[in-house]
């Protein structure tokens with residue numbers, strides 16, 4: 001359900017190539033029957049006898065087609081939701097114990113547009129309020145992602161509001177780096193990127209890392225999930241860009257042995273998009289916090305950092321928080337990239353840094369690894 005008096009244009013993301021597109025007519029490429037090629041208006045009001053194939057709707061919903069006076073990304077089709085407009089689709093889950101994440105693209109639409117417009121995305125056990133930010137990219141339209149929930153069996157159907165869904169397997173979580181105690185430390189498991197979008201995906205505050213669009217990490221403030229096709233990503237296909245300077249970042253927890261010493265490694269960088277400045281990120285490992293500064297020239301600088309900490313709780317919190325924010329030459333807010341977060345038990349090679357308990361740390365490392373495998 002839309003909130004406020006304003007309108008939004010909705011553009012549907014195609015799922016990533018390796019993932020099946022679970023929704024019918026996800027990009028609205030199939031129009032209502034009464035849309036003609038020589039129509040003089042880009043807007044067609046839906047009626048119950050003239051809906052969009054694959055979708056049901058209520059309230060004021062218009063089908064929009066790109067034309068001389070209406071520019072749209074993607075395949076040139078979208079829908080516009082009025083203040084009471086809502087669209088629905090039920091899809092059938094295609095696997096066992098899967099998490100589902102929805103990626104979609106929004107833009108302001110209609111007259112008197114405002115940046116305060118919000119939209120609600122609902123699934124059976126969860127709903128998310130998404131705000132049109134209009135601050136963190138150079139394009140009018142922006143992509144968002146919402147965690148929809150977990151479906152335990154392929155026999156169940158899953159009604160949701162709007163858009164394209166991508167499936168994330170949870171039975172076999174990806175561990176990208178050998179011996180890394182963190183799952184998804186390289187951020188390779190997250191929402192599907194929108195085809196042809198150059199702006200990444202905005203992820204909003206999400207306090208529970210077990211129910212997040214970014215596997216195993218929760219979001220503080222606003223961050224952007226970025227792909228290597230359109231951004232300078234330190235490693236792999238994806239990374240996290242912290243775009244809001246108002247104490248934004250990511251966090252998770254991990255089962256560690258109380259009293260043992262661990263080494264937290266990570267890479268900070270910029271996305272080669274003219275975002276310059278001295279950026280400070282606070283890294284937290286258990287009870288220890290430490291600030292790290294990257295002097296960014298906006299040309300794709302990357303630098304690896306690390307810190308040692310002694311775990312004093314189980315589970316142990318790990319987080320990265322940005323305290324600074326920059327602006328690109330086209331006045332979009334920008335910030336640092338985080339990637340390749342690796343947590344390992346402190347090894348014997350760090351004996352000089354950990355003068356006592358080194359042997360104990362080595363023993364714990366073996367036990368921790370066995371615990372994870374088991």
Ligand SMILES: [Ca+2]
Nearest residue numbers: 186235236238
């Ligand atoms: Ca990565």
